[in-house]
Amino acid sequence: MAAGVQVPGPTGPRDGARLLIVRPSALGDVARTVPVLAALRGSFPNASIDWLVHPAYADAIRCHPDLREAIPFDRKGMSGFGLRPSATRKGLSLIRRLRRERYDRVYDLQGLARSGFFTWMSGSRHRVGFADAREGAAWGYNRRHHVNKVHTVDRMLGLLAADGVALQQEPDLRLYTPAEDQRWADSYLAKHGIDAERGFVCVAPTAQWRCKWWPMDRYAALINRIVAEPCCGGRVLVLAAPHEFDELLPLREALDAQAAGRVDFPPTASVGQLMGLLGRSGLVISNDSASLHLGVGLGRPVVGVFGPTDPRRVGPYGHDDAVVQPDAAREPGFTFDYRKHRDDQSLIAQIPVATVWSMILRVAGTSPDRQTSKAV
Known part of the structure; x- marks a missing residue:
């Protein structure tokens, strides 16, 4: 043909x-x-x-x-x-x-x-x-x-x-973690003294394009508060690809002494290992990046931090009310060609730490009891 x-x-x-x-x-x-x-x-x-x-x-x-x-x-x-x-x-x-x-x-x-x-x-x-x-x-x-x-x-x-397919069900986003990666995640948590039953927070502060990154010092301030309150067990895993670890240095340096002892940076070597950790977490906080959508598929409560991308199009599906975005991005007629401004953080940097913290409290306070994700 x-x-x-x-x-x-x-x-x-x-x-x-x-x-x-x-x-x-x-x-x-x-x-x-x-x-x-x-x-x-x-x-x-x-x-x-x-x-x-x-x-x-x-x-x-x-x-x-x-x-x-x-x-x-x-x-x-x-x-x-x-x-x-x-x-x-x-x-x-x-x-x-x-x-x-x-x-x-x-x-x-x-x-x-x-x-x-x-x-x-x-x-x-x-x-x-x-x-x-x-x-x-x-x-x-x-x-x-x-x-x-x-x-x-x-x-x-x-x-x-x-194309003629008669859809028979509501959208099903469930993901299934490979069993070997779930075992790896459980071993990592045990080795680092993290009790999955008490809960921990996964924070994914990077994305493919820098314009989607909430600034690292803001993430550090947020993590300091998660540990101090504490929220969701007061333990935090900061997730990033191995080639992004150098980008996390400003975040590491801005952590206070109390938080530094309760924050880990796991060296996930595969998507499966990333899924294993996300699936055990009590809350996922992420920019518009893969971890956010994996968290949705694994049934985790999520908070999305969005800048120039439109959550109505690419937000965490079914979690429209769990997205934080600058007021300017919600104005009628707003335009920002992020493909031409890949490193421009000026928009997403307008989000205050207090706004994200308020969303965390709302999501963590109203989310159902955490369920352990399936491994297969």
Whole structure:
């Protein structure tokens, strides 16, 4: 089937069909896409459902009971496809694998050039995506749909509905931590004298772009208060990727003596280990980053600290009232092109520590009793 040719076809896949979700990255987006997997399983109990995902993020979904297989999408290894021999070999190998699977329907939920290309090259007769996909990705689809929804979760589920899937359930964001990573987390907590039953707070102060970072000195002041009050057991884990640890130095230096002895910086080596710690926590505090959406999927109370990004579109799903944002960002007609101002913290820095603290007290005070997340 040629790229870009729209075909009517049947309104939806048959039960027992072979289905592929294309959503390689980023980690937070992968976590937010899980409701699509659950919805497809709910509508097609006998379908075979795979997911094309970046290998580093596969831990977020590989133990989900509705998934058959996570197929690795090595973006870095395929960089230069068509130009570098090694990248071309890897890309062709992936294309051959996708074609061998003979998918009945492929859903591109990334909507970018690479995902559109591999959706097209899958050879599926029915290639589904958003009509307004970026970077020309829509040329890889032959079932393009306009979806008039705001939040990205609702948009993705709306895409299924527009393509004829009769949704059978409410959005299910549940994530499943690999058992070995849950054991690692429990061992880490025990080794550092952290009682998961008494509770602890996970703080994720970084994000892909600095404009999404609430300043480190504000996080330090907040952590000092969490320890002093105390809140949720008065122990704090500060979560960051290994390559971000140097960025945490201002936070470390601003901790007072009391807090310094009750704050840990765990060296999580994988997404699974990150999930293991988040799933045991009593509260997750995060910028607009992956930890926030993982926390939602693991059933944790969350507080989101947002700057230029719109929580109506990308906020913690179902937790609209747990987001703090500068007043300026809520004004009618507000615009801030964060892609052009990646290092500009001027907006998010307008959020006072007292405002985030008030939100913590409200969320911690009204959240249900903490439940231990599942490991599988």
